[in-house]
Amino acid sequence: MISAVQADAFAESRFSSSRLVVRKAVMSDIAPILQLINGYAAKGIMLARTEFELSEAIRDFTVVTLEGELLGCGALHFYSPTTAEIRSLAVNEQAKTKGVGRRVVEALVAEAEQYELDAVFAFTYVVDFFNKVGFHIVERGTLPLKAWKDCVRCPKFQACDEVAVLRILRPDHWAASEPQPWGPIMTSPADELIQIPIPRS
Numbered sequence: 337m338i339s340a341v342q343a344d345a346f347a348e349s350r351f352s353s354s355r356l357v358v359r360k361a362v363m364s365d366i367a368p369i370l371q372l373i374n375g376y377a378a379k380g381i382m383l384a385r386t387e388f389e390l391s392e393a394i395r396d397f398t399v400v401t402l403e404g405e406l407l408g409c410g411a412l413h414f415y416s417p418t419t420a421e422i423r424s425l426a427v428n429e430q431a432k433t434k435g436v437g438r439r440v441v442e443a444l445v446a447e448a449e450q451y452e453l454d455a456v457f458a459f460t461y462v463v464d465f466f467n468k469v470g471f472h473i474v475e476r477g478t479l480p481l482k483a484w485k486d487c488v489r490c491p492k493f494q495a496c497d498e499v500a501v502l503r504i505l506r507p508d509h510w511a512a513s514e515p516q517p518w519g520p521i522m523t524s525p526a527d528e529l530i531q532i533p534i535p536r537s
Contacts, residue, residue: 355402355403356400356401356402356407356434356435356436356439357400357401357402358398358399358400358439358440358443359398359399359401360395360397360398360399361394361395361397361398361399361409362394363391363394365394365397365399365406365409366387366390366391366394368406369385369390369397369399369406369409369424370385370386370387370390372406372408372409372426372428373385373409373424373426376426382424382426385424393411393413396411396412396413397409397410397411397424398410398411398412398440398443398444398447399440400436400439400440402431402434405428406428407427407428407430407431407434407436408425408426408427408428408431408436408437408439408440409424409425409426409440410422410423410424410425410426410440410441410443410444411423411424411425411444412444412447412448412456414451414453418453418454418455418509418510419453419454419455419456419457420448420451420453420456420457421456421457421458421459422441422444422445422456422457422458423458423459425437425440425441425458425460427440437462437465438465438468438469441466441469442469444456445469445470445503445505448505449505452506453505453506454504454505454506454509454510455502455503455504455505455506455510456502456503456505457471457474457500457501457502457503458471458500458501459476459498459499459500459501460498460499460501461498461499463499463501466501466503467501469503470503471501471502471503472501472502472503473499473500473501473502474500474501474502475500476498476499476500
């Protein structure tokens with residue numbers, strides 16, 4: 337799961353974001369990132385991460401800090417030469433309405449554009465937030481790599497209720513190289529669950 341943080345964590349107030357620092361994560365960020373993610377994991381709404389996993393993936397992460405305190409994080413995880421997932425998106429409970437989530441996503445999208453990716457996707461409960469930053473709902477059953485690689489570890493594996501969202505970064509290139517692999521763009525979440533093949537016993 338990318339995030340099950342409630343929608344109010346991504347709402348924005350008139351808080352001045354000028355003091356927020358957005359940067360790539362460094363090794364010293366591992367402990368606060370783990371604390372943030374695993375705090376939500378303890379509530380059953382994100383996948384728990386280990387120090388080993390974070391050490392391997394730290395270059396994927398972008399963080400937002402305020403006066404040295406980590407307020408939010410998110411990762412850009414590559415799946416193919418053309419696509420990546422925004423994942424592990426989490427905002428500190430004390431930083432709600434400060435625009436932290438938007439700053440993280442904007443930084444990750446900018447990074448994807450630097451790598452000349454065609455599109456980025458995410459799995460989320462906060463669809464309205466992602467709509468506001470340029471994502472659209474797509475059929476989630478068209479992501480087999482995501483399902484096998486991560487979803488098998490999720491406690492909601494057999495009853496996923498997250499929504500897949502996609503932001504196309506290079507429309508012309510995407511249309512030419514990826515003929516409808518994600519299914520039609522939809523205006524509301526589909527009722528179907530992720531379709532995952534079950535190994536024979």
